[in-house]
Amino acid sequence: MSEWANRAMAKNLLGIVTNDPHDVFQSAVIAGIRKVANDSHYDLTVYTNPEASGEPIPSEVDGLLVIANVLSNDTLRRLYSQRKPISLVSHRVPDTPIPVVLSNNQQGIAELVQHLVKRCHRSKMVFIRGLMDQADAQERELAFRQELIRFNLHVPPHHFLRGDFSQKVAAESIRALLRRKPDFDSVVASDYPMAIAAVEALRNAGLSVPGQVSVVGFGDNPEAEVAGLTTLAATVNELGACAARQLISQIKGARISGVTMLSVRLIVRETCGYRPPRRGES
Amino acid sequence: MTSRKATHGFIRRENRRLLLRTVYSRIANSRVELANETGLAKPTVSDLISELIDEGYLVETGFGQSTDEGGKRPRLLEFVPNARHVIGLSLTAERVLGVLCDLNGDVRVHHFRDLGGISGNAVVDVLSEVINGLLAQSNAPLLCIGVGVPGTVDSQSGLVQYAPYLGWENLPLADRLSKHYEVPVYVANSTELAAMAHFAFGDLSGANGVNNLVTILVNENVGVGMVLNGAAYHSGGEIGRLHIPLPSNTDGNGSSGNLESRLGWQNVRQRAQPLERRYVDGSLPGDKLNYLHIREAVADQEPLAIALQDDLAECLAQVFAWVLTLLRPDHIALAGGIADLGEPLLNSAVEKARQLVWADAIDAVTFSLDNASNLIAIGAVAETLQKELGLI
Numbered sequence: 063m064s065e066w067a068n069r070a071m072a073k074n075l076l077g078i079v080t081n082d083p084h085d086v087f088q089s090a091v092i093a094g095i096r097k098v099a100n101d102s103h104y105d106l107t108v109y110t111n112p113e114a115s116g117e118p119i120p121s122e123v124d125g126l127l128v129i130a131n132v133l134s135n136d137t138l139r140r141l142y143s144q145r146k147p148i149s150l151v152s153h154r155v156p157d158t159p160i161p162v163v164l165s166n167n168q169q170g171i172a173e174l175v176q177h178l179v180k181r182c183h184r185s186k187m188v189f190i191r192g193l194m195d196q197a198d199a200q201e202r203e204l205a206f207r208q209e210l211i212r213f214n215l216h217v218p219p220h221h222f223l224r225g226d227f228s229q230k231v232a233a234e235s236i237r238a239l240l241r242r243k244p245d246f247d248s249v250v251a252s253d254y255p256m257a258i259a260a261v262e263a264l265r266n267a268g269l270s271v272p273g274q275v276s277v278v279g280f281g282d283n284p285e286a287e288v289a290g291l292t293t294l295a296a297t298v299n300e301l302g303a304c305a306a307r308q309l310i311s312q313i314k315g316a317r318i319s320g321v322t323m324l325s326v327r328l329i330v331r332e333t334c335g336y337r338p339p340r341r342g343e344s
Numbered sequence: 345m346t347s348r349k350a351t352h353g354f355i356r357r358e359n360r361r362l363l364l365r366t367v368y369s370r371i372a373n374s375r376v377e378l379a380n381e382t383g384l385a386k387p388t389v390s391d392l393i394s395e396l397i398d399e400g401y402l403v404e405t406g407f408g409q410s411t412d413e414g415g416k417r418p419r420l421l422e423f424v425p426n427a428r429h430v431i432g433l434s435l436t437a438e439r440v441l442g443v444l445c446d447l448n449g450d451v452r453v454h455h456f457r458d459l460g461g462i463s464g465n466a467v468v469d470v471l472s473e474v475i476n477g478l479l480a481q482s483n484a485p486l487l488c489i490g491v492g493v494p495g496t497v498d499s500q501s502g503l504v505q506y507a508p509y510l511g512w513e514n515l516p517l518a519d520r521l522s523k524h525y526e527v528p529v530y531v532a533n534s535t536e537l538a539a540m541a542h543f544a545f546g547d548l549s550g551a552n553g554v555n556n557l558v559t560i561l562v563n564e565n566v567g568v569g570m571v572l573n574g575a576a577y578h579s580g581g582e583i584g585r586l587h588i589p590l591p592s593n594t595d596g597n598g599s600s601g602n603l604e605s606r607l608g609w610q611n612v613r614q615r616a617q618p619l620e621r622r623y624v625d626g627s628l629p630g631d632k633l634n635y636l637h638i639r640e641a642v643a644d645q646e647p648l649a650i651a652l653q654d655d656l657a658e659c660l661a662q663v664f665a666w667v668l669t670l671l672r673p674d675h676i677a678l679a680g681g682i683a684d685l686g687e688p689l690l691n692s693a694v695e696k697a698r699q700l701v702w703a704d705a706i707d708a709v710t711f712s713l714d715n716a717s718n719l720i721a722i723g724a725v726a727e728t729l730q731k732e733l734g735l736i
Binding site for chain 1: 460479631
């Protein structure tokens, strides 16, 4: 039995490692984890950015849920090699089969682009990137580029905007783009908060959304509904719940490796401009 | 030849499947209707429906209308898709991909693990780790597991006779997995399952009344899968080793060769290598040379890409011609990575095939492309649902 298992036996305690428990995305992940943990009679303890603050990685727990890129890949590889029950949320370590839970980024972006092209008849796109050292951001951009090839669309390099998964950065990038008087008719954002920020920035600049520009974003939460945003239901709570189930299963002895991918579902609201045909219309 | 004696147990099982399928297909939703539709005696229907309700496959949802003659209003029955879950898996040289589905075949979650060059027993271990990853997300009892393998498989016994890309020879895969997970396990050739996926869940709009279909799957190898009269034909499979006369490719790469060496991804990747510098984005970690890059280069009128696509179309035309001549299917689906080359490749291959067969043969069949990465795993689910519950 490993040193880890000896120390952590039967505490019924899960550790969450996050770089910001109050961030919109991470707090929703934690809420999902909490629900499953409660149902399975596990307590939770949250560690904020332990590596950056020089704290040791917590070991007095049955297993660890690590959100995004809060720990370095070397640290994650070391924890995995010690056979500690561990699950990563929205992060992957290259060439290491650490159990991971991700949204199905490829399917999701494909659905968003297909929707814009086939139903909203948009073709001049702008893409707002996420934080490019995170797996979600990389996978979503790659999927976007692949869909452009499938539809034979050309997006110039200056239409790939910096967003960093930050509403502030995304809004600033949109404002900077507008100063160049660009020719575009749609925006795909790598996450829904950036899409909400884009809608606001476009409207503040006097553009009509969705009249002149369609806007869509990845992921969904109640605030996206309030904003009338067309999104993908990659419910962030469910991402956390799924990771908690994966971790608890490992703690109970199941050996798991590789990536669990949550299915996503297109949710059509106002910002894309699509109006479903009424009965009798073709 | 052994006779199949209709034992009491066999008849009961078949009747149970018939009733479940009748409710699942929404043909009937009360005991009275079921008796009328199936011709089974009412006590038999009541007995088997009680069993299906006890096991969670059906629920009573309310009351229907009484008949014109009056009498008791019938209790309505509904199929419960979440009564059991099914796992479908596909193996390639590079990856194990699994899906967890409900009984409608709706995917609840995917799980994959890249193989990173391992082979033999280590692949079986990874297969289990993927199954465990899917089971962790399930909230229903597991009904069965289906596995698609790129190689020669005895699907009756679940023995993998030869799967060179995985380093498997005479591996009793179904036995090993079913002992461990204590559920029935079905193993079949990947291409057969891809065809099954198209038959069961495919979008064959415009291909009405499809009963016989052929799927041509091109990844590392080339395979032909068939669904004949609604059931997977278990003697299809890999055809990549076939030596056929082929027109010289633009590299002057011989006038004959086997299909795998011309159509398989290894050859395509090698020939497309010069495109890598211009079309692959080194800043995105997951971006590796693939068929979509070739498609982009074709759209840019890159001579190398156009010549490559033309050669692939020539080879595919040969395969289409054999399939059309021998089997006269209703539908042919081109699947696997090569489908990412899209309509330009398919249309070119169909036109070239037209030169090889008589026009009637090609006009009588519909064609489609399918680049879904989970096609084989979904096919494994369809196969198990058909075998275990008779639902497809």
